[in-house]
Amino acid sequence: MERRIILPGEKxxxxxxxxxxxxxxxxxxxxxxxxxVDDEGRYxxxxxxxxxxxxxxxxxxxxxxxxxxxxxxLNLPHGGFIPTRDIRLTLQLGDFVICRVKxxxxxxxxxxxxxxRLPKGKIIEFPSAKVPRLIGKKSSMIGMLKDYTGGDIMVGxxxxxxxxxxxxxxxxxxxxAMIERKAHKSGLTDEIANxxxxxxxDKPRTPTGGETGEGVESVGEEGETxxxxxxxxxxxxxxxxxxxxxxx
Amino acid sequence: xxxxxxxxxxxxxxxxxDGRDMEDLRxxxxxxxxxxxxxxxxxxxxxxxxxxxxxxGPRECIPRHGASPYHALIKCRYMMxxxxxxxxxxxxxxxxxxxELSKVIREAFENLILADKFPxxxxxxxxxxxxxxxxxxxxxxxxxxxxxxxxxxxxxDMVSAVAVGKAGGMLALDLNKIEDNFGxxxxxxxMSHRDRKLLLVQMDGLLTRDEVMRILDMAExxxxxxxxxxxxxxxxxYEKGEGETVKW
Numbered sequence: 260m261e262r263r264i265i266l267p268g269e270k271x272x273x274x275x276x277x278x279x280x281x282x283x284x285x286x287x288x289x290x291x292x293x294x295x296v297d298d299e300g301r302y303x304x305x306x307x308x309x310x311x312x313x314x315x316x317x318x319x320x321x322x323x324x325x326x327x328x329x330x331x332x333l334n335l336p337h338g339g340f341i342p343t344r345d346i347r348l349t350l351q352l353g354d355f356v357i358c359r360v361k362x363x364x365x366x367x368x369x370x371x372x373x374x375x376r377l378p379k380g381k382i383i384e385f386p387s388a389k390v391p392r393l394i395g396k397k398s399s400m401i402g403m404l405k406d407y408t409g410g411d412i413m414v415g416x417x418x419x420x421x422x423x424x425x426x427x428x429x430x431x432x433x434x435x436a437m438i439e440r441k442a443h444k445s446g447l448t449d450e451i452a453n454x455x456x457x458x459x460x461d462k463p464r465t466p467t468g469g470e471t472g473e474g475v476e477s478v479g480e481e482g483e484t485x486x487x488x489x490x491x492x493x494x495x496x497x498x499x500x501x502x503x504x505x506x507x
Numbered sequence: 508x509x510x511x512x513x514x515x516x517x518x519x520x521x522x523x524x525d526g527r528d529m530e531d532l533r534x535x536x537x538x539x540x541x542x543x544x545x546x547x548x549x550x551x552x553x554x555x556x557x558x559x560x561x562x563x564g565p566r567e568c569i570p571r572h573g574a575s576p577y578h579a580l581i582k583c584r585y586m587m588x589x590x591x592x593x594x595x596x597x598x599x600x601x602x603x604x605x606x607e608l609s610k611v612i613r614e615a616f617e618n619l620i621l622a623d624k625f626p627x628x629x630x631x632x633x634x635x636x637x638x639x640x641x642x643x644x645x646x647x648x649x650x651x652x653x654x655x656x657x658x659x660x661x662x663x664d665m666v667s668a669v670a671v672g673k674a675g676g677m678l679a680l681d682l683n684k685i686e687d688n689f690g691x692x693x694x695x696x697x698m699s700h701r702d703r704k705l706l707l708v709q710m711d712g713l714l715t716r717d718e719v720m721r722i723l724d725m726a727e728x729x730x731x732x733x734x735x736x737x738x739x740x741x742x743x744x745y746e747k748g749e750g751e752t753v754k755w
Contacts, residue, residue, distance in 0.1 A: 266665050
């Protein structure tokens with residue numbers, strides 16, 4: 260597939276496109292960030308700043324515990340907020356959480372809901388423009404990474420990636436760095452599959468606790484929050500940050 | 508600046524002091540992503556100028572009371588190193604000159620950046636001149652535009668800049684330090700690429716109305732050449748797909 264890199268200010272389409280990261284001057288839509296246009300005229304941003312949208316799934320870390328709620332670092336200029344009255348679990352400073360964006364106001368302050376605490380692990384920063392690529396079509400990429408590294412992974416639309424302490428972290432970090440570097444190339448899933456096979460061997464290592472491993476559902480207060488859906492990174496392609504990024 | 512005329516011969520046999528024709532640019536090279544920790548960065552080598560630029564943000568506004576709920580503040584800090592040129596012997600830090608340059612560069616970008624998407628934040632553009640050889644403000648604009656594109660900050664357009672002046676009685680594109688110091692006039696310009704808007708115009712010395720019109724023509728052609736180099740640098744960076752690293 261032919262892909263052309265376009266710079267900010269280059270024309271994408273006549274008329275209004277209404278896509279994120281574009282700029283419309285009344286007649287023509289222009290790219291606002293550096294991106295690619297494929298032969299069907301689809302615009303895919305290569306760099307962007309994460310802008311929260313209601314319904315986004317985000318991963319973050321608790322940075323402040325207050326009477327009214329918790330402040331959560333989300334890779335945004337200002338942290339998100341979890342009001343205490345909306346949740347029943349108690350969080351601590353430094354806890355990793357996955358939540359859904361409930362409201363975003365005019366100045367970009369974020370309120371979060373559907374909070375789940377994540378087990379011990381690690382969070383890394385990934386460009387939010389490339390998140391759909393990390394998840395892959397129907398979670399193909401993320402599923403493969405889970406299989407080969409033996410631990411759970413959670414990806415937020417904000418670009419934070421949580422990985423379980425049980426996974427093979429050096430390998431996982433290498434694979435994720437590779438995905439970031441080659442996010443704009445096609446055939447990425449196969450390439451990563453080959454890389455993982457060369458490192459681990461043909462047989463995916465299945466986590467000790469069966470297929471799903473220690474998923475988010477098995478976290479401490481599951482009884483209290485059980486009514487809420489488990490996050491499975493199914494938002495993949497419909498994510499706000501980059502439409503159709505995972506198509507090959 | 509414009510000292511006693513023609514003590515120094517600036518044009519000999521139609522060639523300039525460094526062997527260029529009147530409408531030649533100096534050697535120009537741009538590298539993208541030179542500061543991995545920054546959100547966006549670029550390095551420019553333009554004749555004897557060496558300038559590095561880092562872009563951070565949108566991030567929390569400091570001081571907080573300076574923030575605007577309507578748009579991001581753009582903060583630009585141009586700084587010349589103490590070792591950058593023969594004249595700059597003093598300590599580095601704010602001076603009359605660097606304050607002025609920071610202001611004019613900031614104002615050029617305030618016309619381009621879609622700042623209303625990021626309320627209550629600031630975008631920092633740090634420009635450090637490591638080596639100076641005339642025309643650092645135009646080189647700074649050119650490199651900052653590339654760094655902003657690399658940071659994924661939404662912009663209406665790309666901008667290029669070039670200085671045109673009068674040296675040895677003739678109009679010359681892209682003055683170097685000798686021509687700037689001993690020529691008659693110097694006019695730095697920055698022009699947006701698509702809609703050809705002048706975003707920075709300054710002038711030293713005297714020019715006739717006719718000369719200014721010719722300078723605008725020459726500057727437009729010069730800016731196009733600079734834009735080619737900017738576009739090539741960005742495309743090279745993103746096609747190669749290297750230079751970026753996952754932060755952890």
